[in-house]
Amino acid sequence: xxxxxxxxxxMLPEPTxxxxxxxxxxxxxxxxxxxxxxxxxxxxxxxxxxxxxxAKDLSFLNIRGKTRIGYHVETLxxxxxxxLGFKTIHNTxxxxxxxxxxxxxxxxxLSQYGLRIVAxxxxxxxxxxxxxxxxxxxxxxxxxxxxxxLDAEIGILAVPVEHAQEAANSIIEAGIKxxxxxxxxxxxAGEDIVIQNTSIYSHLAVMYNRMESKSTEK
Amino acid sequence: xxxxxxxxxxMLPEPTxxxxxxxxxxxxxxxxxxxxxxxxxxxxxxxxxxxxxxAKDLSFLNIRGKTRIGYHVETLxxxxxxxLGFKTIHNTxxxxxxxxxxxxxxxxxLSQYGLRIVAxxxxxxxxxxxxxxxxxxxxxxxxxxxxxxLDAEIGILAVPVEHAQEAANSIIEAGIKxxxxxxxxxxxAGEDIVIQNTSIYSHLAVMYNRMESKSTEK
Numbered sequence: 001x002x003x004x005x006x007x008x009x010x011m012l013p014e015p016t017x018x019x020x021x022x023x024x025x026x027x028x029x030x031x032x033x034x035x036x037x038x039x040x041x042x043x044x045x046x047x048x049x050x051x052x053x054x055a056k057d058l059s060f061l062n063i064r065g066k067t068r069i070g071y072h073v074e075t076l077x078x079x080x081x082x083x084l085g086f087k088t089i090h091n092t093x094x095x096x097x098x099x100x101x102x103x104x105x106x107x108x109x110l111s112q113y114g115l116r117i118v119a120x121x122x123x124x125x126x127x128x129x130x131x132x133x134x135x136x137x138x139x140x141x142x143x144x145x146x147x148x149x150l151d152a153e154i155g156i157l158a159v160p161v162e163h164a165q166e167a168a169n170s171i172i173e174a175g176i177k178x179x180x181x182x183x184x185x186x187x188x189a190g191e192d193i194v195i196q197n198t199s200i201y202s203h204l205a206v207m208y209n210r211m212e213s214k215s216t217e218k
Numbered sequence: 219x220x221x222x223x224x225x226x227x228x229m230l231p232e233p234t235x236x237x238x239x240x241x242x243x244x245x246x247x248x249x250x251x252x253x254x255x256x257x258x259x260x261x262x263x264x265x266x267x268x269x270x271x272x273a274k275d276l277s278f279l280n281i282r283g284k285t286r287i288g289y290h291v292e293t294l295x296x297x298x299x300x301x302l303g304f305k306t307i308h309n310t311x312x313x314x315x316x317x318x319x320x321x322x323x324x325x326x327x328l329s330q331y332g333l334r335i336v337a338x339x340x341x342x343x344x345x346x347x348x349x350x351x352x353x354x355x356x357x358x359x360x361x362x363x364x365x366x367x368l369d370a371e372i373g374i375l376a377v378p379v380e381h382a383q384e385a386a387n388s389i390i391e392a393g394i395k396x397x398x399x400x401x402x403x404x405x406x407a408g409e410d411i412v413i414q415n416t417s418i419y420s421h422l423a424v425m426y427n428r429m430e431s432k433s434t435e436k
Contacts, residue, residue, distance in 0.1 A: 029403075113422050180425055201331045202240070205235050207372070
């Protein structure tokens with residue numbers, strides 16, 4: 001049994017999981033405005049997702065809307081945040097505290113989504129032993145030892161691309177089972193490792209390509 | 219005619235555009251190692267993409283591999299970076315210089331991919347008039363005026379979610395045609411506006427969900 005918790009026991013379709021945070025963001029705005037109930041049709045109008053799709057996505061959650069009234073906003077926000085894992089603290093290592101890694105360490109928004117960066121790792125002697133935004137930075141060679149005390153669940157990979165695979169191997173050897181890969185390198189790992197790729201530069205390429213094709217449309 | 223430039227005239231399939239930076243990242247590593255030629259089969263082995271898919275993706279570029287030798291690494295790297303728009307400077311505004319926006323302004327990696335943040339905008343009087351990583355921060359109300367002198371092509375949206383639509387409207391009113399949206403809010407805009415959504419918190423949700431389902435698999 002689920003003991004009243006809404007943590008998912010099955011792997012949901014990725015598009016659904018990607019859409020749920022959109023609903024949460026919108027519902028949180030409504031909550032801030034004191035709105036009590038919202039229907040999937042109303043959500044649909046505001047965020048450009050088909051209302052039947054919204055109803056289907058929300059059906060994975062342990063929540064039911066009332067006929068003609070819709071979902072209770074407060075409950076929906078709580079259930080969504082809980083379901084998405086945003087209310088659970090996930091200790092996390094930042095591997096590579098250079099430009100992007102250093103920037104992400106400073107993004108306090110991540111902690112609002114349940115991600116707590118507890119240590120950074122680098123090979124640069126100038127920053128090893130220092131801290132950034134309160135996060136201590138250690139030598140990459142210490143990852144295994146630090147993991148024993150800090151018990152991180154996630155390793156964020158933000159090293160230069162040529163070190164990506166090597167750093168990923170260190171994360172896995174330290175016993176961490178999930179890698180959030182911000183490099184454009186496709187890392188290789190066993191089936192038991194969860195890899196989430198977030199290549200912001202790939203998104204940039206997609207945007208440039210669309211901009212280019214729009215401007216030549218004219 | 220294309221005048222020897224490889225800038226795309228058509229909108230490529232998004233999955234292709236997303237994969238091309240992976241090839242570029244890998245090819246740049248090879249270049250650093252002094253490798254001269256690479257085949258799609260060899261790329262395939264290293265980055266876990268089917269070799270026929272790689273050949274198909276690269277067929278959009280103005281480059282041909284040699285039989286049994288493959289692609290000239292140096293040329294492939296140049297053509298890819300050029301094609302992806304990474305060699306062209308795109309002036310960009312950062313809208314919202316809070317936690318995430320302020321972090322992104324400091325990511326010098328973006329400039330290596332052709333994105334130059336020329337100004338930040340915020341509503342917080344404490345930071346208006348200051349600068350961050352050399353980028354001046356102005357009042358959001360000045361966006362239209364600053365646009366006349368700075369001619370930005372892209373607006374990065376990194377405001378709190380409840381201000382996302384309003385800030386997007388300001389970007390569009392300033393005459394900017396492309397919005398890189400880092401908020402989880404689905405903004406609405408006309409057909410002529412390019413919107414690229416990069417909700418890193420959605421990726422986090424997908425990762426949490428996979429971690430949860432892996433751990434319950436056992």
